[in-house]
Amino acid sequence: MSLPKGTSLFWRKSKKRWVLSYADPVRGQPQKVLPKEIVRQRGAEIWALEWLRVQGIRPDVVLTQRREEGLSVAACAEKWIALRTKDSRVAPATLTNNRLHLDKWILPRFGTRAIAGLEVPELRAFIRDLREQRAASTTRNVYYTFCTLYADAMAEGWVNSPANLVAHPAVQRELPELEARAVVRIPIEWARVLIADERIALEWRARYAVAFTSGARDGEIAGLRWGDVDMEAEPPVFRIEQAVAIIGAKGEGGFAKVKGPKTKGSRRTMPLHPAAKGALVEWRERWPELVGRRPRAEDFVFPGPGGGPSRPKSAAQMREDLKRLGLPGEIRGHPVEFRATRASFATWLEEAGVAEGVRKRLMGHAVRDVTERHYTAREMEQLAKAVLAIPLGP
Secondary structure: OOOOOOEEEEEEOOOOEEEEEEOEOOOEOOEEEOOOOOOOHHHHHHHHHHHHHHHOOOHHHHHHHHHOOOOEHHHHHHHHHHHHHOOOOOOHHHHHHHHHHHHHHHHHHHOOOEHHHOOHHHHHHHHHHHHHHOOHHHHHHHHHHHHHHHHHHHHOOOOOOOOOHHHOHHHHOOOOOOOOOOOOOOOHHHHHHHHHOOOOOHHHHHHHHHHHOOOOOHHHHHOOEHHHEEOOOOOOEEEEOOEEEEEOOHHHOOEEEEEOOOOHHHOEEEEOOHHHHHHHHHHHHHHHHHHOOOOOOOOEOOOOOOOOOOOOOHHHHHHHHHHHOOOOOEEOOEEOOOOHHHHHHHHHHHHOOOOHHHHHHHHOOOOOOOOOOOOOHHHHHHHHHHHHOOOOOO
């Protein structure tokens, strides 16, 4: 016994009930909850067939009509990308990923199909096939692109469907679970040598010093300008005002672009640890060797050879530097990434007994109002004292 095309039957665990989803000419893909006494699938199929007959609903006919009408997935994708390109809220990196997901996975499979003619079983099969080939995070990201495309197509009137089939519970159940990402923390002894050992290039010693003593993200450090650094203040400080992101894959013509920080709270003023100040003073003297002139306030602290924004492969560089020092490039089987500097900073603050509220401010987690990035002298003194608790000499 099988249900007609345009229908699907699934068990909703939260309600412990069978649910029938079916194609409808007006309502798109509505759902009908079956009586609670029906617990076996065969009984649910019998009930669903009889209910459809009594209601006079022909999902197979509706589905055939849908297939013959409306825009294709490819046509909707083209309109959707144009729509998102004009939306200032969509980050360039997100738009790049949307294009990649469409071109590499979604359009080869569904591009010529009418978007209104898609069915839940084939969407489920698509997710199953994808999760066999790609990582769980990639599979989920492709799904979210497809789901958002369909939702926007409905909202813009490109598809006459009140229900997002890609968001159907039966499709969502095929998504793989994300593995918990291991949080790697770098031993403070390793951090000391990365900052101080002259076998490491001075530019990278300065980067590591800032990262290990502030929790600033890789892109935030790349976005730091000399005008954001005040080494004469008491205490010395630097401001995180922007970040540098990679637009497109690094190995496929990606380029560095200045953008806003990751979150509102990420815009903040940070105290400079003595180790970071010392490294930056030394690096500023050597900076002209890279660019060919003295630095100006608007110049990046860590620029590319031409003075413009740069996002080097920091994780690979850190592992290479660790190897140069005779240290392993992985911890407990996990490769060391540059973001480990941020996790290490947070851990060292906690071990030093720094209060949670202070730790949150230093990490850029505490957002109070639009002026939260500007601290009073007393608050800055408190933050500086917390940072000084990290024993990373001098």
